[in-house]
Amino acid sequence: MIALPLNPAAFDAAIIDLDGTMVDTLxxxxxxxxxxxxxxxxxxxxxxxxxxxxxxxxxxxxxxxxxxxxxxxxxxxxxxxxxxxxxxxxxxxxxxxxxxNGQYAQVYPGVPEGLHALRSAGLRLACLTNKPTAFALPLLRAKGLDGFFDQVFGGDAFERKKPDPLPLVKTCAALGSALARTLMVGDSSNDAQAARAAGCPVVLVTYGYNHGQPATDVDADGWVGSLALLA
Ligand SMILES: O=C(O)COP(=O)(O)O
Ligand SMILES: [Mg+2]
Structure with missing residues (x-):
């Protein structure tokens, strides 16, 4: 389990999922x-x-x-x-x-606050989503979230998508952060399984989309009801 709020000394970076974690895109x-x-x-x-x-x-x-x-x-x-x-x-x-894109979607409560707090704690941030990069970039821009991220990678950025660990490994390489010192924050088993396989600690939000199953049933290191509770 990860103690929350996070100890910023334990992390160099965080990788944040998009759909169901930052934006309600249903x-x-x-x-x-x-x-x-x-x-x-x-x-x-x-x-x-x-x-x-x-x-x-x-x-x-x-x-x-x-x-x-x-x-x-x-x-x-x-x-x-x-x-x-x-x-x-x-x-x-x-x-x-x-x-x-973005017209029928809402940023979840606490997201800008949480991202701001992670950056203020000195963490580098990447957005890693399974949605195509060409959908993700305008959505982040439309919702005023693009400025938080050093890197944005969609589901077509690498040869395989989450739950494969490859996108996390490649994102850590782009961030210049070690896997064990990079926190994955997501909403589904795809995020958690990818993080486990890559060796990244993982926290899930409890409000997103997890194939109809509670996020608390997924193997993870912690759960939050708002990104504002992370840092
Ligand atoms: O497009 C999807 O299937 C979901 O994307 P996500 O990885 O941001 O949750
Ligand atoms: Mg998601």
Whole structure:
């Protein structure tokens, strides 16, 4: 377990997840996916289902949504082939997401305060998200959070995404910080598993998206209800 507030002498840097940790983006996902499904003449999907599918990047999200709506429309699950419509779905999703990015999303309470406190404690900060870098950068800018970060990496920045440890290893290298002295802060099992495998300490927020499971059920070193409680 990590004692909170953090002992700043124990850390050189922190890596912060984006969706579900800094920004509640479920509204953006719902809008962009709804418009995509409309373009494809497919039925809609409820937010509660979308929430469970977020966290493993856009390709996984779109394929999960397509699978869900086609199954709801009566296709036998074993016969569903999302590959054929994926390229068109991705193109429509990307178009709509970039058009609405941030408009249906809110920064969680305590986020600017928490990031400010971490920086004031001398930590270098990176944002590491599974969402594409081209979505992450304008979102951080729109929400006034971009200035906190030395580095921003999306799910397409490296060969593999969280829960693989590779993005954390590469982000620590970019920050010039040792893995054991870099805190991962996230909301899901993807963040925690990546941190464990990389050897980074990890704290999870209790309010984000964890595939429908409580974040407190995930193997981590601590939990907070607000980033403001970190430092
Ligand atoms: O786009 C996603 O699947 C979630 O991204 P995250 O890594 O910021 O939670
Ligand atoms: Mg997240």
């Amino acid at each position: 509204g953006d996902f719902a809008q962009a996916l709804g418009r995509m499904l409309d373009d494809l003449a497919l039925p809609g999907i409820e937010r509660t289902h979308i929430e469970r599918m977020v966290g493993k990047g856009s390709e996984h999200l779109i394929k999960s949504v397509l699978h869900h709506v086609l199954a709801q429309a009566g296709q036998a699950p074993a016969a569903i082939n999302t590959e054929a419509i994926y390229p068109q779905a991705w193109a429509r999703y990307q178009h709509h997401y970039l058009a609405i």
